[in-house]
Amino acid sequence: MIQTEAITQEQLDKQRQGRLYSFWKEFRKKKPALFSLFFIGFLVIVMIIGPYVVPYDPAAPDYNKLLESPSLQHLFGTDAFGRDILSRLAVGARISLTVSISAVLLGAIVGTVLGLISGYFGKWMDRLIMRICDVLFAFPDLILAIGIVAILGPGLKNVVIAVSFFSIPSFARIVRSATLESKEMLFVEATRSIGASNRRIIWKHIFPETIPTIIVYFTMKVGTAILAAASLSFLGLGAEPSSPDWGAMLSKSRDYIDSAFHLVFFPGLIIFLTVLAFNVLGDGLRDVLDPKTKD
Amino acid sequence: MWQYIIKRVLGLIPLVLVVSFVIFMFIHLIPGDPARLIAGKEATYEEVQQIRESLGLEKPLFVQYFDYLKSLLSGDLGYSIQSGAPVSELIGERIMPTLGLTFLSIGWALVVGILLGIISAVFRNKWPDYLGMLTAVSGISLPNFWVGLVLIQLFSVQLGLLPTGGADGWQSYLMPSFALGAGIMAMIARFTRSSLVNTLKQDYIRTGRAKGLGGNAIIFGHALKNSLIPVVTIAGLQFGFLLGGSVVVETVFSFPGLGRLLIDSIQIRDYPVVQAEILLFSLQFILVNLLVDIIYSFLNPKIRYE
Numbered sequence: 001m002i003q004t005e006a007i008t009q010e011q012l013d014k015q016r017q018g019r020l021y022s023f024w025k026e027f028r029k030k031k032p033a034l035f036s037l038f039f040i041g042f043l044v045i046v047m048i049i050g051p052y053v054v055p056y057d058p059a060a061p062d063y064n065k066l067l068e069s070p071s072l073q074h075l076f077g078t079d080a081f082g083r084d085i086l087s088r089l090a091v092g093a094r095i096s097l098t099v100s101i102s103a104v105l106l107g108a109i110v111g112t113v114l115g116l117i118s119g120y121f122g123k124w125m126d127r128l129i130m131r132i133c134d135v136l137f138a139f140p141d142l143i144l145a146i147g148i149v150a151i152l153g154p155g156l157k158n159v160v161i162a163v164s165f166f167s168i169p170s171f172a173r174i175v176r177s178a179t180l181e182s183k184e185m186l187f188v189e190a191t192r193s194i195g196a197s198n199r200r201i202i203w204k205h206i207f208p209e210t211i212p213t214i215i216v217y218f219t220m221k222v223g224t225a226i227l228a229a230a231s232l233s234f235l236g237l238g239a240e241p242s243s244p245d246w247g248a249m250l251s252k253s254r255d256y257i258d259s260a261f262h263l264v265f266f267p268g269l270i271i272f273l274t275v276l277a278f279n280v281l282g283d284g285l286r287d288v289l290d291p292k293t294k295d
Numbered sequence: 296m297w298q299y300i301i302k303r304v305l306g307l308i309p310l311v312l313v314v315s316f317v318i319f320m321f322i323h324l325i326p327g328d329p330a331r332l333i334a335g336k337e338a339t340y341e342e343v344q345q346i347r348e349s350l351g352l353e354k355p356l357f358v359q360y361f362d363y364l365k366s367l368l369s370g371d372l373g374y375s376i377q378s379g380a381p382v383s384e385l386i387g388e389r390i391m392p393t394l395g396l397t398f399l400s401i402g403w404a405l406v407v408g409i410l411l412g413i414i415s416a417v418f419r420n421k422w423p424d425y426l427g428m429l430t431a432v433s434g435i436s437l438p439n440f441w442v443g444l445v446l447i448q449l450f451s452v453q454l455g456l457l458p459t460g461g462a463d464g465w466q467s468y469l470m471p472s473f474a475l476g477a478g479i480m481a482m483i484a485r486f487t488r489s490s491l492v493n494t495l496k497q498d499y500i501r502t503g504r505a506k507g508l509g510g511n512a513i514i515f516g517h518a519l520k521n522s523l524i525p526v527v528t529i530a531g532l533q534f535g536f537l538l539g540g541s542v543v544v545e546t547v548f549s550f551p552g553l554g555r556l557l558i559d560s561i562q563i564r565d566y567p568v569v570q571a572e573i574l575l576f577s578l579q580f581i582l583v584n585l586l587v588d589i590i591y592s593f594l595n596p597k598i599r600y601e
């Protein structure tokens with residue numbers, strides 16, 4: 001009995017390792033996705049070292065250089081307090097990416113647990129969880145987030161909660177259907193027949209099977225979350241207006257649209273490129289990891 | 296057909312009840328005493344007490360919910376804290392501009408999105424396809440408030456062609472509906488392409504080719520109709536995106552619609568208005584999805600018998 005288990009586990013591990021290699025071989029061919037991965041990697045580096053390498057203090061005003069257009073000293077220009085926009089964007093990467101990634105992570109964890117339970121146990125638990133998802137789906141995404149922020153009050157922590165809420169039902173549904181599929185696989189049947197507990201079956205055997213789907217969906221949702229978080233900050237419901245959060249930087253820029261367009265242009269461009277990178281990477285990952293759902 | 300519609304409508308009742316309960320709870324979930332929230336910071340103890348009584352806040356929660364439903368059914372959405380006006384009146388003033396904007400946006404998004412999708416599918420893996428799909432993935436990734444601001448810079452500040460905001464005349468609808476529809480156009484384009492590509496692989500298309508039909512006859516005579524069925528569903532789902540987006544876009548363009556009313560009301564803590572607006576947005580979304588299901592079952596009779 002023990003031996004059978006050991007071999008199965010080893011084989012499974014090997015199989016998964018092999019999968020990782022063949023994944024990379026396939027993924028390498030997707031040039032736009034590969035490029036997006038590099039761009040996101042670059043952003044992560046900026047996120048980590050940004051505050052230590054930026055040329056100007058992102059918070060220090062310089063009243064001799066108010067609303068300056070882009071120049072060699074200030075590549076992206078300066079804002080209404082004379083602060084360097086490039087430096088603010090680099091430091092703000094930390095806020096914007098942390099908020100969106102942690103929101104999706106939170107939504108993914110709750111959604112995955114709900115999806116696994118729903119798909120594996122079925123019956124009334126499945127019905128209950130799916131009905132809860134229906135209710136969450138009945139609210140348009142951003143309206144749900146705005147409503148939650150209206151209850152909890154503005155602020156980044158509440159933006160994370162609000163944005164995570166609308167990714168919960170989509171993760172739950174997608175993990176549920178992946179669970180239903182792998183539940184029927186032979187090796188799960190075999191594990192059950194040797195007396196493994198439900199918890200063990202779910203975590204050791206079913207959950208690993210759903211990981212590729214979760215990764216694809218996670219990547220795509222990060223793009224959506226960045227847009228949602230930026231929208232909330234733009235509406236004055238998220239980050240402090242004075243913080244270098246990308247959305248917050250745009251919210252005050254409207255007042256200067258006819259005199260200093262670079263205030264609007266660069267933060268929006270960074271948001272756009274970042275979301276684009278996550279979406280293109282998500283597309284590439286889906287083609288390789290989850291070809292069933294392609295097209 | 297009628298049987299299916301009735302079944303779908305009845306099936307929605309529990310959902311609408313739960314959604315309305317969640318929204319009813321909204322005012323109770325805000326930290327603090329609801330009566331004091333509604334009365335405002337400067338209200339005296341007596342005023343707060345009076346509000347508590349007039350709103351029935353001392354009754355058990357389920358009785359309050361029942362009262363809430365009753366007043367909803369009679370069209371009473373409560374009163375604005377700010378102006379004292381009935382919320383239904385405030386919403387009534389704002390609903391037409393928002394509906395106009397929404398329909399204009401989904402309208403052009405459908406037309407352009409489907410066209411772009413067809414072009415991409417027909418020229419699959421050639422440069423028009425790459426260009427079309429690059430447009431689509433960019434459209435999905437664009438922050439709509441940024442698109443709005445860039446448009447204002449281009450057409451209002453630089454060229455002086457269009458008004459920067461408001462809702463006077465058709466000109467003031469152009470930029471907001473472009474900013475609002477761009478993302479949906481992109482999703483529809485992607486979906487039309489993949490749906491059409493799948494349809495073109497079907498056997499009956501091969502039969503059509505075998506009997507000598509030309510490319511256009513195949514696409515417009517046979518494939519397109521079938522591949523548009525799933526596009527209907529996606530358009531309905533995107534409607535939620537449109538409602539959320541309208542809040543942001545209306546703020547950018549100072550557009551006097553429901554979205555801007557929602558944000559203004561949150562900022563001044565006019566909770567009855569916020570509550571009514573969230574209810575309205577959700578019901579609208581549920582209703583559109585019901586309509587989409589019905590249209591879908593009309594286009595694809597198989598679904599009615601499941």
